[in-house]
Amino acid sequence: MAPQRSVGGGATGPVTMARAIGMGLRRALEDDPKTLVMGEDVGQLGGVFRVTDGLLKDFGEARVIDTPLGEAGIIGTAVGLALRGYRPVCEIQFDGFVYPAFDQIVSSLAKLHARSRGRLSVPVVIRIPFGGGIGAVEHHSESPEAYFAHTAGLRVVSPATPNDAYWMIQQAVSSADPVVFLEPKRRYWEKAELDLASSPLPMGEARLVLPGSQVTLVAYGPTVRTAIDAAAAAREEGISIEVIDLRSLSPLDVDAVEASVRRTGRLVVVHEAPVSLGLGAELAAQITERCFHSLEAPVLRVGGAAVPYPPARVEEHYLPDVDRVLHAVDRALAY
């Protein structure tokens, strides 16, 4: 499933996540002539975040497609292209604009493999810059992952680092299943070295980011950085936090979380999406069932309120930050 090739020469210099995704897409276009990139403004402009910058020039209009303005059209035609053997990577310009395509995603894309009893595959990737924290206007800061993770037939992943972004986008393209690829847009410009030499972690596995002993802190996408910062701050106060980057939301790597919670006895989950019916709820339910006798505190959740994403100048109070995470950690420890 995952491209396991190792490329000579590991060092790339620090690369932003936006650029890393672009590099990964370029590799996918080079490796398989069936790979396509499509969406609003992905060609000439290189996307509003410049993730696809340069691809039109190098791969041409047949493979890098500036589509008409309609998300149902983008995903619906991508399904058709996939049925014809292509591997379309669709860009949805912002999280809040994926909903016009919801029917195509939920009723066609997610179901065609099952409906056809495996005869058809629809390896479509849907890239969505998601989440808040960039001071944007409405509909540009949403975290719709629970809608997709609740939908059978989709895989849902979110990288938190440039290196994961580079590899996971390639894994997503080569996956035989449809993949919703959530890009934490407020981390687009954070830089790190890519590791081109070693083979990547499978797309569906969580990663232990920081070992710790007292509390397990689970995050994904944009909140992984928040979790790491929280762990660092906690360490100053003598609290040892283990940080796990989920990476995949469907499937959820509950085994990895369970293994950690068995050691720490406490779990805090942090995401930007509303807490209510968010990924934290599912983790809370599963981990409580699996670790009922070893949990020292209930699973606590830190995330968005059950309100529409608020205006930019109050978003810092909506978004989980280090303080709110530590508040939950303290509560977990106080049980």
Next chain:
Amino acid sequence: MAPQRSVGGGATGPVTMARAIGMGLRRALEDDPKTLVMGEDVGQLGGVFRVTDGLLKDFGEARVIDTPLGEAGIIGTAVGLALRGYRPVCEIQFDGFVYPAFDQIVSSLAKLHARSRGRLSVPVVIRIPFGGGIGAVEHHSESPEAYFAHTAGLRVVSPATPNDAYWMIQQAVSSADPVVFLEPKRRYWEKAELDLASSPLPMGEARLVLPGSQVTLVAYGPTVRTAIDAAAAAREEGISIEVIDLRSLSPLDVDAVEASVRRTGRLVVVHEAPVSLGLGAELAAQITERCFHSLEAPVLRVGGAAVPYPPARVEEHYLPDVDRVLHAVDRALAY
């Protein structure tokens, strides 16, 4: 919020849920000239389930509207009608056909009150016959409630009895907020007396259906009947189950569930929707947090598998039934 009027003469004779909803709609049309009914086939045909039968004849084409075939159009124009002071009750023909309207529901309907800082109200009701068990073809048996309950700005309710259906549809129409009204279609033809005399329970409150002492069993919509049957079967084996009908999924009446679980120490949640990220996950998370020290077993969930709703002739293995509920009850008791 709720129509509290009591009408003389309580007895109606047994009435099906489908008919009770139609009666409630008729009352809403009579009581407020701004109430409209709209959707595909709701007029001349009276809806594919005949819920709106007779309304066109009595209220005319201006108020009972056979719309063109497009769900985004139905909800989008209903939003506009609401902005002009109307109270549209939209019928979505089947659960699986609500997704083309998802953008209008999530980005417009759910948000307009907040976006306008309360200046605008959009009292639209979306009636959706939902759930499986009727031997239907694809897209006719879905349980999409988690998508809506996860969406801030919507209210989500589901009646389980004709009496609740009759009252709750009127409460939904008179609510100033948008309401997703989920009708358990496989219970449409179950009959019961309506209680026209006493005032109804508020729309957002759960109902204690059966008292019990050992396990709390929470259900809503179509699975309330399953839960009652399970409780009856358990009683034969000497197990005392308390059954709660949630009625409202947003808001969730967690207080009512908590009060019960504090007595029983055990909770099983049953719904048709996929367990993963379903309503049971949210209840598990919240109840475990609130009752951490009084829970004798983890919250257990019984529901659909994380697969597309299967073909009719295997749906009985997908749908939670009395055996699967009792299996979970036994597991809870075994802790």
Next chain:
Amino acid sequence: MGQVASAWDGTEVGPDPVQLLTPAGRRVKHPSFAADVTLEEVRGFYRDLVLARRLDTEATALQRQGELGLWPPALGQEAAQIGSGRALTSADHAFPTYREHGVALTRGVDALELLRMFRGVDHGGWDPVATGFHLYTIVIGAQTLHATGYAMGLQRDGRVGDDGSAVLAYLGDGATSQGAVSEAFVWAAAMNAPIVFFCQNNGWAISEPTSKQTRIPIYQRARGFGFPGVRVDGNDVLGVLAVTRAALAHAREGGGPVLVEAVTYRMGAHTTSDDPSRYRDPDEVAAWRARDPIDRVRALLEREDAAFAGLAAAVEREAEELAERVRSGVRSMPDPAPLDIYDDVYAEPHAALERERAEHAAYLASFEEVS
């Protein structure tokens, strides 16, 4: 390749529908479209039409007997379906709604495969790749976008031009209101994709007459998107064949999309769950019965084909065999096994689902231990 020379220059044709065979079974000429078919082909269409109708009758009966969960009859629409289906080459690809049973037969889908989803044992049933006939799509309009994307794939495969192939996307009159269908029109026009949208205007979308969807004829919708629309008598198999062939040729050769409106009538109920007496006038149905698509081919052959009596008898026998095979085949279709529901949700292993399957298997096994 089945392509015929046609005088059609890609301009809009309507509102009078193209007709090459009258209800009385007489051939008529049309300035742009010719029924360029041999007698042998017409005999073949007769067979197709009769078998399609027989399948329909049989399936309706099986539903009444409780052997099928549901059946959406194509009764009355056989000419629209056989004419368009027979216009396809084996390299073309069709995307049906849920009612194209006649087209399915022309694509080599076996009747029993077709019935699997209506029996409730499957959501699909046939091989869409081998047949060039995509699975039925129940969500109104969704398939028109898939079809457009597939046509974009043909373009990328260099399959447009001489020896090109094309896509045929079916839709109903009601479907024209769905946003997805308009987006398909936008995409097809913007991409100049090799696709023909074939709208069977059967007068009704369940209980709503076409006038609830549009105030102008449907073939004119294409005008607004910059491609040609053609209206054809949907109960005239020769007219439908000629128009669809010409439209497909136009698309294959790089002319871009075409919208064909086949004016026909749903003689039966919307589905076996429907009761059309609640919303339509029996006189309307009677008027359309006089325009029956099979009667006029029979009339033509009775006049032009000396051997027709033999053909009619042979086709009747074949229809009887089909009916018998369908009856016994449907009854003996095994139900899926409980754990089948976990199959093919993903093409690659999905850890969370594997866990659910294992738990379900253990649960089922617990009963076996007991018994």
Next chain:
Amino acid sequence: MGQVASAWDGTEVGPDPVQLLTPAGRRVKHPSFAADVTLEEVRGFYRDLVLARRLDTEATALQRQGELGLWPPALGQEAAQIGSGRALTSADHAFPTYREHGVALTRGVDALELLRMFRGVDHGGWDPVATGFHLYTIVIGAQTLHATGYAMGLQRDGRVGDDGSAVLAYLGDGATSQGAVSEAFVWAAAMNAPIVFFCQNNGWAISEPTSKQTRIPIYQRARGFGFPGVRVDGNDVLGVLAVTRAALAHAREGGGPVLVEAVTYRMGAHTTSDDPSRYRDPDEVAAWRARDPIDRVRALLEREDAAFAGLAAAVEREAEELAERVRSGVRSMPDPAPLDIYDDVYAEPHAALERERAEHAAYLASFEEVS
């Protein structure tokens, strides 16, 4: 009511756009549309145009200074906006996209109310009921359905016919591809709703030229849905006014929907986040600069209005005051309070949200205790 007699009979007009005022500021006659306005009105338009542009310039500057989060300039589109906005009566209702700043001013929306959402303190900012100007809608096309529904409400209120009112729905050229917009066309036609769809074809949808969306002129889209389309020079305030008035009159009087395509140009960036040099030719921009919507009104008034110098000076002063008020007003806009996010999510109490708010309040209070 501001309705004027017009010779327009409801037929399609294009592809030559209606023009009543040339780029050089000369009046021209059109067989169907007349610039039936007084000199005083033209002076008013001049003021509107200049104020709209000044607001735009100022907002762009404020964004550069970090005082606004984002700004979508309407630069170059002022005539399309003022001409259409001034065609509305107070009983009409407009549904804008996110760029109709000029229209907003004509509806009495205060500039500072307008800037609240771009400052990031609000998602709306003005009273849509009092102004007859709905909130901005960012989700492309969504507002066209709301507008259509609102127009259906007008019908139900008996507000069609003599003394009727109508709805004006704005959309962009890119928006014509969205399914929601086509559904609005379907509904409006099927319901014969009193609505005018006003498409500002400004040449671009972010980086995509209009040719990526459609291969025929946009006003022709309406053909496919059975209602008239009219193309107008969007940089000609008199032409836009006349066409929009005629279209609104048609709708108010029960003639049903009209699509107006105002051919204009987005002189600035898509938004302050955009870099148009990546996708468009400076020559194109220069060519459109020669068609500036304000220049031509100025040229007209310089010729026809003896008192123009005084007007120009007065308008300049007013623009300066507006700019100053905007600068200081934006800077002093208070941020929302943290707990404001819980307000107005529901119109009636929602127990679960009340709980979240209480927890959040307690959390915030815990800091205050500490400090």
